[in-house]
Amino acid sequence: MFEQTFKNIDDILHKDAGCGSELDYVEQTSWVLFLKYLDDLENDKKTAAELSGKEYKNIIAPEFQWTIWAAPKDENGKLDHHKALTGDDLKDFVDLQLFPYFKKFKVDAESADTIEYKIGEIFSELKNRMQSGYNLREVINRIDELRFRTHAEKHEMSHLYEDKIKNMGNAGRNGGEYYTPRPLIKTIVKVVAPEIGDKIYDGAVGSAGFLVEAYDYLRHSKNLTTKDVETLQKHSFYGKEKKSLAYIIGTMNMILHGVEAPNIVHTNTLAENIADIQEKDRYNVVLANPPFGGKERAEVQQNFPIKTGETASLFLQHFIKILKAGGKAGVVIKNTFLSNTDNASVSIRKLLLESCNLHTVLDLPGGTFTGAGVKTVVLFFEKGAPTRNVWFYQLNLDRNLGKTNALNEKDLADFVKLQKLSLSGVEAAESENSWSIDVTSLDGTYDLSAKNPNKKEEVALRRPQDILEEMRALDEESADILRGIMDLV
Known part of the structure; x- marks a missing residue:
């Protein structure tokens, strides 16, 4: 039901002059979906309060409740067309009354860790882009068909919402900008293995995929006490995001997955001086x-001891600094970080190896990030003791990854199994795809290139489509670099 509804809404938005891309479709679907979700959430809370003999006070004033302005019903439970606004009347109500009302929630909320504050933040950042009040009425009617009352319904909806975010990522220049493949995130979370009570952070939160998966992992890790539930709701998940749309989508994504007041802040993480972190x-x-491939301005670089224009290298310095002693990390980065010979890359590798135990490197194949041709690795490290040995795993698949043939959890199962063995020093962790290096054997450049000594080199002709795909990816990367240079000019 959800899938067909989302497709129908995309068709409606495609006809609207105010919505020109997949990004607009996701943004506009999101705020309507969010208000319907809030209505069902309030109904759930009211029912729970009544069962406990308590009174529930609605967050939203009567005239702005979904069942009054969006979907008033007649005695037969059908849409009451006499009361339901449409056309210019509906558009004027949404633009001039509804959005300003919800925007005010941010000022009136008791504190920043409440759902009221988050509602205010969302509607301060968003605007209704639909130019036709008739299209808006159609979208509302489609969303009204959806129900979020049972766990199964909420799970299906959140899963399909993730698919929409994935499509939004594919619509942008960099697929990874909004969307990291969920099988990869699940694997990273599983390897890092957070525990209830941990403060979990993503300084480039995007659509909040890592925080959502960490929440899901912890929610199923044990039978939760009331205190555990409160800890997960209010004191576990933290993020920062620079871009407006990604910030809004990330906040809504967490709320739609069950975290009512996510601690996500709209800010440029790299604008903070890491010397000020306490x-x-x-x-x-x-x-x-x-994000990788970006070029940061000189004033941003001044916030870091190791100066570089490469965005991902600045983020890595930030992550090392912001981890507690004994803290754990799983960070995706471009594979060239392992071997770049510029002074900044060498210095950051030295910093990482000396201040953290970089125990695992997962080397991913090209095509892992749909729409982005760059090759990436995942760095797993723990802050405190220096690195002695690094265990590498090279993910070699018997197929090429792409939109119709994406990475799945089964692809990563062998890595997860051997990674556990590697931490206990078991020799079985060595395989055709995995090996260890002794850090004392590295030269002065701390080159960590993932050169698999166990893999027999096979000389094979590359398929024409593979060559064309790589050429396209290189063209996109070159265009991104040029755009970055133009931004600096």
């Missing part, structure tokens, strides 16, 4: 896929 600012776990 113990109270630190986290137990970092999970992130920071």
